[in-house]
Structures are given as structure tokens and as C-alpha cells.
Amino acid sequence: MSSVAQTEKVIFQQEWGQVLAQSLRSSQQLLAELDLQVTDFPEGLSEALQFPLFVPRPFVKRMRKGDPCDPLLLQVLPLAAEEQLHSGFTLDPLAEQSTNVQAGLIHKYHGRVLLLAASGCAINCRYCFRRHFPYSENRVARGQWQPALTYIAQDPSITEVILSGGDPLMLQDEHLAELVERIAQIPHVQRLRVHSRLPVVIAERLTDQLTHILTGTRLRSSLVLHVNHPRELTPMHAERLGKLRQAGVTLLNQTVLLKGVNDSAEVLIELSEKLFDHHLLPYYLHVLDRVQGAQHFDLSSSEAYGLYQQMLAQLPGYLVPKLVREEAGQPHKTPLHAF
Ligand SMILES: *Cc1c(COP(=O)(O)O)cnc(C)c1O
Ligand code: SF4
Numbered sequence: 001m002s003s004v005a006q007t008e009k010v011i012f013q014q015e016w017g018q019v020l021a022q023s024l025r026s027s028q029q030l031l032a033e034l035d036l037q038v039t040d041f042p043e044g045l046s047e048a049l050q051f052p053l054f055v056p057r058p059f060v061k062r063m064r065k066g067d068p069c070d071p072l073l074l075q076v077l078p079l080a081a082e083e084q085l086h087s088g089f090t091l092d093p094l095a096e097q098s099t100n101v102q103a104g105l106i107h108k109y110h111g112r113v114l115l116l117a118a119s120g121c122a123i124n125c126r127y128c129f130r131r132h133f134p135y136s137e138n139r140v141a142r143g144q145w146q147p148a149l150t151y152i153a154q155d156p157s158i159t160e161v162i163l164s165g166g167d168p169l170m171l172q173d174e175h176l177a178e179l180v181e182r183i184a185q186i187p188h189v190q191r192l193r194v195h196s197r198l199p200v201v202i203a204e205r206l207t208d209q210l211t212h213i214l215t216g217t218r219l220r221s222s223l224v225l226h227v228n229h230p231r232e233l234t235p236m237h238a239e240r241l242g243k244l245r246q247a248g249v250t251l252l253n254q255t256v257l258l259k260g261v262n263d264s265a266e267v268l269i270e271l272s273e274k275l276f277d278h279h280l281l282p283y284y285l286h287v288l289d290r291v292q293g294a295q296h297f298d299l300s301s302s303e304a305y306g307l308y309q310q311m312l313a314q315l316p317g318y319l320v321p322k323l324v325r326e327e328a329g330q331p332h333k334t335p336l337h338a339f
Contacts, residue, residue, distance in 0.1 A: 016204040040068040048078035054124040059201040071261040081296040091132040105148040112160040118170040122198040129289035160191040169198040173209040184217035192219040197226040206240035222250035230274040241279040252283035258297045265310035272319040282321035
């Protein structure tokens with residue numbers, strides 16, 4: 001059996017791999033599931049050939065049937081608005097290509113590096129700032145981790161390694177375990193962080209083995225999920241995240257502020273409270289990166305700040321995420337201020 005076939009066999013033996021394999025891959029299929037017609041979208045849909053629709057069924061189940069404005073649907077459905085060009089919305093808004101210090105490694109901030117451990121995602125989010133990023137050139141394939149690990153080993157200022165992607169949890173557990181062990185062998189690295197949206201869309205990805213991997217070395221681990229709307233969370237999340245927390249993994253969440261999806265104080269406050277119920281603390285609330293194709297999700301800075309002020313006024317401090325934007329060339333995420 002070829003190694004690709006072997007890999008697929010292993011992934012599909014996992015429950016989450018089977019769920020992933022049954023994902024929807026066309027707008028037509030998705031609209032049919034939701035009892036919607038193309039004519040329910042008066043401005044039309046996009047073919048989105050370069051960044052096609054891709055959405056797992058458990059996420060579709062959380063959408064409301066017959067509602068063309070459903071906040072989960074809007075995150076995955078390619079609308080014709082994506083095809084309009086707007087000044088200021090570019091292909092590489094974060095200038096990440098210039099901080100790519102090694103294949104698959106981004107070293108932009110002091111003390112921490114992003115290791116792009118997997119190229120794919122379990123969902124294609126229309127607002128994604130990586131939608132034009134040259135993933136395939138930048139993924140560190142298994143067996144090619146050494147140059148990135150050597151770079152980290154040679155810079156003692158790096159104390160945290162962040163696994164990113166794509167989505168790092170697209171790696172099967174065995175490969176993830178091997179990577180984490182090799183990172184743990186670098187003495188000055190103290191912390192491991194995993195940023196992922198996969199378990200949000202497929203909660204089955206939160207396996208017991210994942211818990212073992214995140215707690216099985218001397219590294220202190222955190223898992224940062226990317227939940228944008230309260231309806232994305234389910235009882236299975238609460239149960240499985242509870243196990244991770246009991247094992248000692250710090251659980252955080254980051255959200256992207258998206259017009260039509262979560263741009264109301266009511267939804268954001270409900271999200272913070274629901275995150276806490278599901279063992280997650282809100283970490284960042286990101287203003288949208290100005291990537292070509294995502295302009296229809298954009299809010300002005302003053303609208304964003306207004307929502308943030310309402311959160312401050314109504315939530316305990318620990319349930320208010322930091323409102324930030326990412327600016328090319330800045331040494332950290334930039335907090336938004338009042339005007
Ligand atoms: C966001 C980000 C980090 C992590 O930043 P924190 O503020 O520590 O969460 C690291 N590297 C890059 C390139 C980032 O974009
Ligand atoms: S999961 Fe994250 S990286 Fe992947 S498409 Fe969505 S926003 Fe982008």
C-alpha cells in the first residue's frame with residue numbers, strides 16, 4: 001500500500017476523519033440541505049473556483065433551514081460580492097510572505113513563532129486572510145520539519161511555538177505527537193500553543209489522544225479555538241473541552257468580528273458567556289484583515305469600538321476579549337482605541 005493510501009486509511013479510521021470526508025463541497029449541495037434557492041440571494045453567488053466551498057456536515061446541522069442570512073451559512077457561502085475589488089483590500093494584507101524566515105515558519109513577534117504544520121483546513125471560511133496565501137509552498141510536510149526546528153533551536157529568545165496552518169489539527173494524532181515531542185526537545189521552548197478551528201466544526205477532533213499529546217511533554221500547552229458565533233458551540237464541545245481543561249490545558253478563544261455574522265453587542269455578549277460555559281475564555285476579538293474578497297464582512301473601526309464598549313459595560317472583565325487588529329510591520333497585535 002502506498003504511504004498516501006496508508007495515511008488516508010489512518011485518518012478515516014478516526015471518527016473525525018470520516019466526518020470530514022463527508023463534507024459538502026458545492027453551494028448547490030449546501031442550499032439543497034438548507035431548503036434554500038439561488039434566488040434567495042439577490043446579489044448572486046460566486047463560483048469561487050480558487051477557494052471553493054467546503055463545510056463539514058455537523059456545522060451545516062447548526063444552520064437554520066430556510067434562512068439566507070444565517071450567521072453560520074454566511075461564513076462559508078461564496079457570494080458574488082467576493083469578486084468585487086476594493087482599494088485597500090489586498091492579497092497579502094499582513095505582509096506575511098516577508099516574515100517567512102524558513103519554509104513554514106513565521107517569526108514576526110518577540111519570543112514566539114508560528115509553525116505552519118498543515119496546509120488544509122476542515123472548513124473554508126470566506127473571510128480568511130490566508131485564502132490567497134501560498135500554503136502549498138509553505139506547509140512543513142512531515143519529514144521536513146528539521147529546518148524549522150533548527151531555526152527555533154538556534155534562537156534562545158523563542159519560548160513559545162504556535163502551531164498554525166492551515167489548521168494544525170488536520171495532522172493525524174501520531175504525526176502531531178511526533179512534532180510536539182521534537183519541539184519539547186528544544187530546551188528554551190517552554191510553551192506550546194495550538195490555534196485551530198477544526199474542533200469547532202467537528203467536535204469529534206477533541207480526542208483523548210489529543211489530550212495526551214498536549215499534556216504528555218514538559219511543555220505548558222494552550223489550545224486557542226476560533227469560534228465566531230454562539231450557535232457554533234454544542235454539548236459535545238462542553239464535554240470534550242471539559243476533559244482537556246481537567247488535564248491542564250489552557251483553553252482560549254479568538255473571534256473575528258464579521259458584519260452580518262456577529263456584529264451586535266447582544267451576539268458578542270452571548271458568545272462570551274457561552275464560551276465560558278464551554279470552558280473557553282475569550283482572548284482576542286479581531287477586526288477583519290483587509291483581504292481581497294472579504295470586504296462585505298468589514299466594519300468600521302468606530303463600529304467595532306462601539307461594540308467593544310458595550311461588552312465592557314455588560315460583562316465581567318475576564319469575559320471581554322482584547323479588541324485588536326493586525327498591522328503589517330507592527331511588533332504585536334494592535335489594540336483599537338477610542339476615537
Ligand atoms: C498572532 C500572531 C502570533 C501570536 O500573537 P499573540 O499576541 O501572542 O497571540 C504570533 N505570530 C504571528 C505571526 C501572529 O500573527
Ligand atoms: S479555519 Fe482558519 S485558516 Fe482555515 S479557512 Fe477558516 S479562518 Fe482560514
